[in-house]
Amino acid sequence: MLLEINPLVLPDPGLMIWSALAFAILLFVLGKFAWKPIMKAISEREQGINDSLATAEKVRAEMAQLKSDNEILLVQAREERAQILKEAKEIKDKMINDAKEQAKDAAGKIMADTQQAIENQKMAALIDLKNQVGNMVVEVSEKILRRELSNKPEQENYIKQLTNEIKLN
Amino acid sequence: MVVGSVAAIGAGLAAIGAGIGIGQIGKGAVEGIARQPEAANEIRTNMIVAAALVEAVSLFAVVVALLGNG
Amino acid sequence: MNQATEQHNNTDQKEEGDFDVAGTILNHIRDDHSWHLWGHTSIHLPVILKTDKGFEAFSSSRLSDEHHQLVVYNGNYPYKQVDGKIKVMNADGSINKEASKKVFDISITKNVVSMYITVFLLIIIFLGVAKAYKKTGVTSAPKGFQSFIEPVIIFIRDEVGKPYLGHQAPRFMPFLLTIFFFIWINNLLGLVPFFPGGANVSGNIAFTLTLALFTFVIVNVNGKKDYWKHIFWMPGLSTGMKIFLMPIELLGVFIKPISLTIRLFANMTAGHILVLSLISLVFIFKAVSASAMAVPFTVFISVIELLVGFIQAFIFAMLSALYIGMAIEEHHEQELVL
Numbered sequence: 036m037l038l039e040i041n042p043l044v045l046p047d048p049g050l051m052i053w054s055a056l057a058f059a060i061l062l063f064v065l066g067k068f069a070w071k072p073i074m075k076a077i078s079e080r081e082q083g084i085n086d087s088l089a090t091a092e093k094v095r096a097e098m099a100q101l102k103s104d105n106e107i108l109l110v111q112a113r114e115e116r117a118q119i120l121k122e123a124k125e126i127k128d129k130m131i132n133d134a135k136e137q138a139k140d141a142a143g144k145i146m147a148d149t150q151q152a153i154e155n156q157k158m159a160a161l162i163d164l165k166n167q168v169g170n171m172v173v174e175v176s177e178k179i180l181r182r183e184l185s186n187k188p189e190q191e192n193y194i195k196q197l198t199n200e201i202k203l204n
Numbered sequence: 205m206v207v208g209s210v211a212a213i214g215a216g217l218a219a220i221g222a223g224i225g226i227g228q229i230g231k232g233a234v235e236g237i238a239r240q241p242e243a244a245n246e247i248r249t250n251m252i253v254a255a256a257l258v259e260a261v262s263l264f265a266v267v268v269a270l271l272g273n274g
Numbered sequence: 275m276n277q278a279t280e281q282h283n284n285t286d287q288k289e290e291g292d293f294d295v296a297g298t299i300l301n302h303i304r305d306d307h308s309w310h311l312w313g314h315t316s317i318h319l320p321v322i323l324k325t326d327k328g329f330e331a332f333s334s335s336r337l338s339d340e341h342h343q344l345v346v347y348n349g350n351y352p353y354k355q356v357d358g359k360i361k362v363m364n365a366d367g368s369i370n371k372e373a374s375k376k377v378f379d380i381s382i383t384k385n386v387v388s389m390y391i392t393v394f395l396l397i398i399i400f401l402g403v404a405k406a407y408k409k410t411g412v413t414s415a416p417k418g419f420q421s422f423i424e425p426v427i428i429f430i431r432d433e434v435g436k437p438y439l440g441h442q443a444p445r446f447m448p449f450l451l452t453i454f455f456f457i458w459i460n461n462l463l464g465l466v467p468f469f470p471g472g473a474n475v476s477g478n479i480a481f482t483l484t485l486a487l488f489t490f491v492i493v494n495v496n497g498k499k500d501y502w503k504h505i506f507w508m509p510g511l512s513t514g515m516k517i518f519l520m521p522i523e524l525l526g527v528f529i530k531p532i533s534l535t536i537r538l539f540a541n542m543t544a545g546h547i548l549v550l551s552l553i554s555l556v557f558i559f560k561a562v563s564a565s566a567m568a569v570p571f572t573v574f575i576s577v578i579e580l581l582v583g584f585i586q587a588f589i590f591a592m593l594s595a596l597y598i599g600m601a602i603e604e605h606h607e608q609e610l611v612l
Contacts, residue, residue, distance in 0.1 A: 041271065042357060042358075042359065043303070043304065044270050044479055045479070046479045047379070049383075050383065051481075051483060053386040054484035055487075057389045057390060058452070058485060061393050062449065062452045066449075068400075068401055068404060069401055070451055070452070072408060073403060073407055073423075073427060074427070074431075074444070074447060076407035076408075252581075252585060253588070256586065256589055257537075259541070260536075260540065260541060263536070263537070263540030267540050
């Protein structure tokens with residue numbers, strides 16, 4: 036060989052045998068007694084943690100659901116209250132309006148009745164007046180007629196006098 | 205003696221190569237972290253692994269140098 | 275190798291005078307038959323050899339005298355330690371290359387001890403953690419070491435297993451986790467500068483090659499019909515291209531484990547060399563004041579090595595998962611016919 040190989044990079048067969056033995060022992064012992072339970076425990080714990088996390092998440096979602104349900108109820112209640120208040124107010128307004136209306140009608144009716152009564156009284160008075168005027172006319176006519184029958188000139192004077200009287204009236 | 209010197213030159217050349225390679229990795233990693241600071245941890249891990257792989261290549265060269273340096 | 279021996283002898287002679295940086299560093303990162311603790315104290319590990327005369331075992335203390343000089347031990351053959359390796363010597367003190375090649379060294383070396391310390395640690399840690407899971411059940415939060423290990427396991431599962439293996443990840447998770455933790459703990463133990471750390475296990479090519487071979491075997495044993503089809507008879511191409519691609523794809527099958535081997539080996543060895551070189555600065559300048567510069571640098575590099583130790587273990591596991599994922603993937607022919 037042209038070049039001598041550095042003993043550093045020349046694998047020693049004896050050491051290789053010991054290494055292989057060491058690794059084989061380690062692989063067997065750890066594989067049988069350590070890795071199996073450890074890996075199992077770790078994956079079980081991870082499973083457990085995942086499960087707990089999922090459960091927690093589920094509970095949280097349920098809580099959120101409940102909360103939102105409550106909120107919906109609250110909103111509904113609030114709406115209902117507002118509705119009731121609104122209705123009450125409407126009823127109140129309506130009642131007041133009705134009352135006002137009724138009062139107004141009643142007042143109008145009283146006014147109308149009163150007017151009617153006044154009118155009736157007026158009519159009655161007028162009729163009475165007419166009757167009296169008629170009577171007076173009849174009396175005057177009677178007196179005139181009587182005077183005419185006794186004295187002509189006087190009669191005429193009298194008529195003149197009467198007409199003057201009437202005019203003065 | 206001559207063989208030893210040649211081996212030393214070879215090891216030096218390997219060091220240049222590894223230096224450039226690791227420099228490139230570092231540059232890429234720093235740029236990556238600057239662009240995406242939230243991925244810094246992942247980039248750093250990959251950077252170290254890549255640097256170790258590049259370094260190993262230069263050490264291959266050193267071993268080859270040792271092969272001829274008995 | 276004669277040349278190397280001479281160099282080594284020179285090194286030994288120079289020890290009192292000039293400080294031999296390269297020699298010291300190589301001495302620290304290679305495998306050894308004794309584990310140096312401090313000063314002149316070291317643990318002598320057993321040497322096990324297989325030769326054509328059968329097995330042979332003796333303490334490595336026989337290979338050095340009371341002055342810590344390497345000497346010849348006369349077993350079935352005259353053995354001497356040269357550059358950390360057991361060689362058969364000739365009567366005149368030179369290495370018998372022919373006989374040395376027949377010696378098969380399966381000694382319990384420093385790396386072997388360190389590796390089994392890691393195995394022991396991992397078994398203690400993970401059996402304890404597994405017991406904790408059984409005891410406390412899955413409902414309680416992880417406690418103590420369990421809470422440190424669990425995120426790492428989840429990280430490997432989510433970053434390595436799931437992205438590359440998908441629904442088949444659970445089948446390969448034991449392999450990926452074992453290989454990741456084995457490499458990681460070995461890397462970390464290698465960073466400890468004193469006993470029981472300091473051995474360069476994951477920076478030893480024999481170790482990394484073995485692990486890569488495990489990946490190689492798992493990839494090819496689990497390879498589906500599509501995987502082999504893509505290697506030997508790439509669908510959707512002309513016959514000429516198919517024949518042309520076959521050797522390249524076949525080469526790729528072997529390059530993958532080799533790249534895994536060298537990546538881990540070179541990274542860890544480079545880390546050790548770097549730390550040792552920086553420490554050596556103090557001795558090169560022969561001044562305590564040099565430590566003012568060397569120590570902060572060493573601390574800095576050691577911290578980086580902590581990161582590299584994790585990243586390399588992660589990359590080994592990740593690429594293993596990637597290769598396995600590529601082999602077990604069910605392709606859809608329609609996508610590939612362009």
